[in-house]
Amino acid sequence: MSQFKERVINVIRQIPRGKVVSYGQVAAYVGMPRAARQIGWTMSKLGNVDLPWWRVVNNAGKITFRGSLYNDKALQKKLLEAEGIPVADDYTFDIEKYRFSPNPKQLQKMELDEA
Secondary structure, X not given: OOHHHHHHHHHHHOOOOOOEEEHHHHHHHOOOOOOHHHHHHHHHOOOOOOOOHHHEEOOOOEOOOOOOOOOOHHHHHHHHHHOOOOOOOXXXXXXXXXXXXXXXXXXXXXXXXXX
16 A cells, blocks of 8 residues: 555544545645545545545535445435534535544644554
8 A cells, every 4th residue: 555545544534523624634634735636536446444434525515525336425425414414415514514623633643643
């Protein structure tokens, strides 16, 4: 597995239940702030990994995940709702209300775990 992919997985694992981050946030946390699309592509190629993938969304507060063999946006909607995040029928929600903003200690854990 590439170091980039490992770092993406580590960041996604840090997102707490009931919170979301955007693809751009993940990209910034792995040190590639302009790689939001690459994050989405990487996530779609992960396969059946034990990872809270549903917590990564479009920065506008919309589920845009195209899906993979294991996941799709209807499942993502269901999983977010199970965590207390209401999602409209058009797959939108209030991202700012549920956005995860890590504190310095959480950011440090992301960095420590990537090594």
